[in-house]
Amino acid sequence: MRYSGFRVLREGLTGNKGWKAAWREPDPKPEYDIIIIGAGGHGLATAYYLSKEFGMRNIAVLEKGWLGGGNIGRNTTIIRSNYLLPGNEPFYEMSMKLWENLEQDTNYNSMVSQRSILNLIHTDGQRDAFVRRANAMFLAGADAELADEAQLRRELPFLNFDNARFPIKGGLYQRRGGTARHDAVAWGYARGADSRGVDIIQNCEVTGIDIENGRVRGVQTVRGPIRANKVAMCVAGSSGRVAAMAGMRLPIESHVLQAFVSEGLKPVLPGVITFGAGHFYVSQSDKGGLVFGGDLDGYNSYAQRGNLPVVEDVVEGGMALMPMIGRARLLRSWGGVMDMSMDGSPFIDKTETEGLYFNGGWCYGGFKATPASGFCYAHLLAKGESHPVAREMRLDRFKLGHLIDEKGMGNQPNLH
């Protein structure tokens, strides 16, 4: 069924009786060409692009819980492509271009809103770094705009410009950045993949990966064994657990990251604002809630909840940046589990086991990457070689010395 304004009108006039479920609930077949483990944003996007762009239909997406129930439903919905390094920036800019056409492509309202993202500048050194970053963004075809203090005082008068420790001296805008409706992204990809014949099988936990003579043969699940010659892991947050089934150790630690939302308010924030120095970023959802977050809790965790010291730290950052936030009441907070990699950058690669593929290590930047991650992973699965923009996202890059370390923090995952 194609969604359109006309359809909404017709269904409205006929009692809304014609709507059908957005996807099927199929039973698993004994064999598929490709099994994708994990029906999150990236797994569903992979299945979608495999079926739409690479003509593959005999695909299963296996999900332990319900589709879109992991980090795609727990993030702070920001989309942007303001990276520095050549291993990252072209990839994220490809993602941004896919975001810009996502709703037309999937025929699903993902509420992509290019309301801009602003990184604040507090020192001359930071301005130099952001000018360099802006130039790197231009090289990849992205947009960037340097704003001075006077401009920000006009546009965002509520910011605390005269903070004694971090006075605001300007900012780096990416006007094409913004937000998207995170759940709808998963639902749109699921619907698109399902309509092309992909089986999305929920409540189907993978309990083992069958490997014979260095070659993958399928998976064991709670609903029985399923054969496939290509198995694609796509479970960021749980990568360590799933990869362990294949006997792999990864350059990844799992960490918990908290996020927060205030009660609904009238529009007060025009776009996304990031306050790196104070470990705080914030945007306002279409529903009115201020959606914000900060740093990782900092210790290995699979718990999907964090602790109070980080809540305090994040809220202090908010008060330092925009004191008016003190008038809003906190509605909810939650945690998500991140694959924190050893250089802060992700992996889309083959593994040492033939037919077994790995997508993970997204740190806390997986949401914005969803379309390009799916596209590049689909490219790798269908053609057997990396997409040009994802070529550096290798699993063995630490052995080779080709790190993609945006922050220059080294192999300390909780600092990326």
Added chain:
Amino acid sequence: MIINHPLLGPRDAAEFIYLGDASLIDRPDWQAEDAAAKFYEYGYLRDNPAGQHQELWYHEQGDRSWLVVTRNTLTHEITKVELARDVARTRGRDK
């Protein structure tokens, strides 16, 4: 989280800096034949278990001691806290 420091008693985890898996104590022999491969594994690969995890915490806002904390990564429950010095010695690293 409260970390029950062996010398100082219960302390808020916010006083500590987290380093990571306690296997970082087991630094490979830099003169071994396979030192490059071993240092790659030591530096970059992690077990990352869901459950019991031994990890290194540094009491930066306290007595500057290194601790080995045994903690459950699913529940955050801490079951054992030892001085890293003692753990290293029992593993034969007395240098």
